[in-house]
Amino acid sequence: xxxxxxxxxxxxxxxxxxxxxxxxxxxxxxxxxxxxxxxxxxxxxxxxxxxxxxxxxxxxxxxxxxxxxxxxxxxxxxxxxxxxxxxxxxxxxxxxxxxxxxxxxxxxxxxxxxxxxxxxxxxxxxxxxxxxxxxxxxxx
Amino acid sequence: xxxxxxxxxxxxxxxxxxxxxxxxxxxxxxxxxxxxxxxxxxxxxxxxxxxxxxxxxxxxxxxxxxxxxxxxxxxxxxxxxxxxxxxxxxxxxxxxxxxxxxxxxxxxxxxxxxxxxxxxxxxxxxxxxxxxxxxxxxxx
DNA sequence: GTTCTTGCAAAATATTTGCAAGACG
DNA sequence: CGTCTTGCAAATATTTTGCAAGAAC
Numbered sequence: 001x002x003x004x005x006x007x008x009x010x011x012x013x014x015x016x017x018x019x020x021x022x023x024x025x026x027x028x029x030x031x032x033x034x035x036x037x038x039x040x041x042x043x044x045x046x047x048x049x050x051x052x053x054x055x056x057x058x059x060x061x062x063x064x065x066x067x068x069x070x071x072x073x074x075x076x077x078x079x080x081x082x083x084x085x086x087x088x089x090x091x092x093x094x095x096x097x098x099x100x101x102x103x104x105x106x107x108x109x110x111x112x113x114x115x116x117x118x119x120x121x122x123x124x125x126x127x128x129x130x131x132x133x134x135x136x137x138x139x140x
Numbered sequence: 141x142x143x144x145x146x147x148x149x150x151x152x153x154x155x156x157x158x159x160x161x162x163x164x165x166x167x168x169x170x171x172x173x174x175x176x177x178x179x180x181x182x183x184x185x186x187x188x189x190x191x192x193x194x195x196x197x198x199x200x201x202x203x204x205x206x207x208x209x210x211x212x213x214x215x216x217x218x219x220x221x222x223x224x225x226x227x228x229x230x231x232x233x234x235x236x237x238x239x240x241x242x243x244x245x246x247x248x249x250x251x252x253x254x255x256x257x258x259x260x261x262x263x264x265x266x267x268x269x270x271x272x273x274x275x276x277x278x279x280x
Numbered sequence: 281g282t283t284c285t286t287g288c289a290a291a292a293t294a295t296t297t298g299c300a301a302g303a304c305g
Numbered sequence: 306c307g308t309c310t311t312g313c314a315a316a317t318a319t320t321t322t323g324c325a326a327g328a329a330c
Contacts, residue, residue, distance in 0.1 A: 018303095018310065038294075048312050053296070070209035070266045074294060074319095093254050098263065112252035114233050114267070119274025123238065126210045126268045127254070134259025158285065158329095177320080188287050193320070214294095214319065 001029045013062040020047050024055040025064075034068040034076035034094065034103050070128035071096035071103050078105070093127040099136035103128075141169045153202040160187050164195040165204075174208040174216035174234065174243050210268035211236035211243050218245070231265055237273035244273065 001009075006025045010017040027043050028035065037056065041049045056077050059065040068076040071094070093106040111127045132140075141149075146165045150157040167183050168175065177196065181189045196217050199205040208216040211234070233246040251267045272280075 016309080020311075036294095050296080050313080051311060054310085057296095069211075069268065074214075095256065095260060106254060106256070109254050111267070112254070114246060114249050114252070114269060116235065116246070116269070117274075119277055120235060120269075121272045121277060122269050123271040125270065126266070127251070128209065128266045129254060129256070129260075129262050130265065131263040132261045134257070137259055137261060156284080156329095160286075178318090190288080190321080191286060194285085197321095 001026065009064070013059075013064045015058055015062050015064065020051055021055050021058070023047060024052055025059070028059075028065060028077065028079050033105055034078035036073045036076045038073060040077075066091070066124070068094055068103065068128070069126050070094075071130070072101055076103060091125055091127075093129055095133065096128055096130045097133035097136055098130055099132055102133065104133065141166065149204070153199075153204045155198060155202050155204065160191055161195045161198070163187060164192055165199070168199075168205060168217065168219050173245055174218035176213045176216045178213060180217075206231070206264070208234055208243065208268070209266050210234075211270070212241055216243060231267075233267040233269055235273065236268055236270045237276055238270055239272055239276035242273065 003022060003026075006022045006029070007017040010021060010025060015021060023044055023046065024040065027040055031039075035043075037049065037053055040052050040056075044052060056065060059077070060067060063080055065077045066080050068078055091111050093109055093111055095104045095106055096102075097104070106129070111125045116122060143162060143166075146162045146169070147157040150161060150165060155161065163184055163186065164180065167180055171179075175183075177189065177193055180192050180196075184192060196205060199217070200207060203220055205217045206220050208218055231251050233249055233251055235244045235246055236242075237244070246269070251265045256262060
């Protein structure tokens with residue numbers, strides 16, 4: 001995704017496209033899997049972590065990214081693919097490899113519905129499957 | 141669960157039942173939902189947090205507790221109900237209320253299977269559903 | 281005595297905020 | 306000018322380790 005696309009994407013989500021935000025967004029696009037704040041810090045040396053954090057917080061508020069939890073290293077951020085601003089429609093399971101610690105999107109699948117007792121209102125869901133990925137499996 | 145039961149439970153899992161560990165285990169039993177380290181710190185004033193942490197780490201290694209992620213406040217610990225020491229059989233979804241921040245066990249349900257691509261080996265899974273719980277719903 | 285356990289302190293890690301300077305309009 | 310954004314520093318929060326003293330065996 002080029003700069004113009006990033007700018008457009010930010011604007012579509014009601015975010016003013018500043019230089020920093022475009023850089024952060026580009027990294028999110030480039031990473032094809034959820035990335036943590038510290039990974040972004042490491043990748044983006046030109047921007048202070050507080051501003052990466054602030055960009056991510058803003059993106060989250062504007063539903064441009066969603067937060068993936070579990071695995072390790074705290075929360076990870078991943079681009080939303082749907083444009084529904086009310087709740088994420090593109091929630092998919094993730095796989096966390098306990099050996100190489102990579103988080104992979106299982107985006108061919110959906111998070112199955114769980115019947116909730118009366119009165120519970122679901123807003124989002126996080127499904128993290130843990131185990132060993134094929135790469136690490138073959139190295140055993 | 142009384143002290144004798146706790147002692148027995150620890151021994152069944154190959155953990156030497158020290159006074160501190162029994163106290164920590166009792167709190168885990170008493171809490172009917174996953175608790176975080178800081179909640180335990182707050183409840184157990186008599187034991188230093190480093191030792192609560194060490195007890196939990198030990199419990200985890202011996203498959204007496206499992207770790208629930210997502211929601212907030214980092215990881216939470218919950219008693220394993222199964223006695224299978226190889227992997228948790230009793231993984232169930234949890235519900236995190238975004239308003240009151242409580243984590244509830246949806247233990248009537250199972251985490252549905254997701255078909256994994258060839259080569260992936262599942263060890264465990266974490267399903268956290270987020271939204272508003274009935275209590276908070278009624279207060280809106 | 282040797283090993284395990286504990287409490288305290290502090291290191292390591294992660295997340296979040298305050299604030300003044302600068303950019304933008 | 307007034308508002309938004311940024312970088313730096315630092316406050317918070319969280320998790321984890323080092324170590325010496327004491328308990329357990």
